[in-house]
Amino acid sequence: MKKLFDGIKQGFKNVFGLLKDAWEYGDLWTRLSFLVLGAGNIARKQIVKGIIYLAMELGFIFYMIMFGVTALSHFGDLGTKEQGMAYNEATGVYETAQGDNSMLLLLAAVVAIFIIVFFVVMWYKNVKSAYRTQLNKEMGKKNNTIKEDFADYLDTKLHFTMLFVPIMSVLVFNILPLFYMILIAFTNFDRTHQPPGNLFDWVGLRNFGVMLSSKGTIGQTFWPILGWTFVWAIFATFLNYIFGMLLAIIINRKGTKFKAMWRTFFVLTIAIPQFVSLLLMRHMFADNGPMNGTLMSLGIIPEGDPILFLSSKTLARITIIIINLWVGMPYTVLTTTGILQNIPSDLYESAKVDGANAVTIFWKITLPYMLFVTTPKLITDFVGNINNFNVIFFLSEGGPKTTKYYQAGYTDLLVTWLYHLTVDSKDYCYASVIGIFVFVISAVLSLITYRNTASYKDEEGFS
């Protein structure tokens, strides 16, 4: 953490140091570049580059006058005019009067902020470029021609060329929406404040308080769901891990015949799209589904008294964890087989000489070894299970539903609750708060692992 802040401090120092130098030692053209972008470049015969900078400035000014200023001015109030009925003098009837739309106003403001940040970065680059060309000229060095500049973008600046398009795309479709939704967590954009009919406004940290307090229904939903999310993640991760590994071991042990066939059988189930297999499972275990039907016709359970596999609280949770074994064990087989074969065989042999049986060998040698090697994978799996939308949503949709919870059921995880709050009830602000909590949980868990793995510390170990 300290390193991070030091890094940021150093970064600011560098930026402001350069700006100060450019102002103090810059000539007329360099100083002019502070105001008129590209001036320095044009003066030093980098016409195209200078014109590009200038065009950016003009475009920015145009944008700010036409949209930017209005967009930013609503960032604080998020709109004031509610949509309502207004009497139209000319036609003599009541009409819907266009009001403000907080949602779009906030979005426009966020876009404006991104554009301003982008422009500031460009402005800084422009000053830097102007100052550098000036220094080059003073020291008698040649400045790059436009052709040389282009060549640079395929060589020493290749990283810029290759990253530009992907990063733009990620910026528009990932970072901007995410930034927007994080802001939403600090507003009251819930079902009762839906624009354009109603406006929403900033409420500070209120939503976080509502979520964490044990008073209202939302708080009383959050804590049990958080608890179940962890219970689920622990069971789903470790049961799949241990049973999957056992399965891999018995497939790969010396005496087993047709190893490839058994492996293919299990891997085949991964190959089927999850929504197909899971929807099928839901149907299979429904109250009037074929599983109950078969049990009834076999006389194992009485007629008309089905087992509520997916519609009673505790049983639904157990059913889901067990079905998840069906989903997850093949993955473990797939990923651990190779690592299992790497366990040094002298470990096994000496254990056998000491008279250890298979169970002891598993607990004392295989499991500790595997835990040592695959801890990062386990923690990634754990985070993955906290975010495991598919299994829960397709199997139970979070149900059985209950009135004790706000828009959620007994098997809902934080992420499926987030989905319900977004799609079903449009309580966007609470959904965002949950998203932030999930982020915090994942971040804490991942930081612990990533910081401790070899690949983060010693990335170039191979090269």
Added chain:
Amino acid sequence: MQKKETGSMKRNRFIANTIVHVVLAILSIIWLFPVVWIVLESFNANPDPGSSSFFPSAFGIQNYIKLFTETDQFYFAKWFMNTLLVAIGTCLLSTFYVLCISYTLSRLRFKARKKLMNVGLILNMFPAFMSMIAVYYILKGIGLSESLVSLVFVYSSGQALQYHIAKGFFDTIPRAVDEAAWIDGATRFQVFYKITVPLSKPILIYTVLTSFMAPWIDFIFAKVILGTNYNKYTVAIGMWTMMEREFIQDWYGCFTAAAVIVSIPISLLFLFMQRYYVEGMSAGAVKG
């Protein structure tokens, strides 16, 4: 030294082997049962979601015929083509993204590299669909909502952040190769397309296949972005709709037929790329 096996050891081993094979057989039946069942159900002549038995009483191909002929409400052939188009688009665009990002972060050294990697790490920790509503309105803003093109962009940008496996692959190519080429006067771009790309066939195949499969499997973004326009649906949301309470009675048989049709190509692709999947994962595991 040759160890001599006693009779009892042999017998014990035989018993152990038998138990293992019986256990494997039972487990295989459990795992394969749903697969076999859905194939049988798809040929069920009287599909009935409330049926109390697992096995159909009569066989026929009515489900398949209905799936492709009754297109007024659910137009499966169109969904299939939609998904195929989105999948092709996504796999082209996102392979390009992933290749660019993973190559740059792995092979090139520049100031912002570590920072970008940390940003990627942080972005990946937010639930991916937390921002879907905002994505929807942004798409609406640029006039792309409820369209298949928008799905391509959204999936590709999402996949762009999943560059770790490809980066892990590039990390294993010795940097000395690149440096030697630089000294010989090759530009970095030449090194990229003349040396690195030809070396990275496995990871290219892996990336192409994973990104091709994503649109067939994804549910959330398709549902939010495509809204209620049935004709623009992809197979995942279309089939999910078939299983909704108001449709299941009529469409259950078709669902099973559609499931078989969709699963066959996806399963084949997956089995084909399994090798690369394991390679990628184990490269990641060794490297931590």
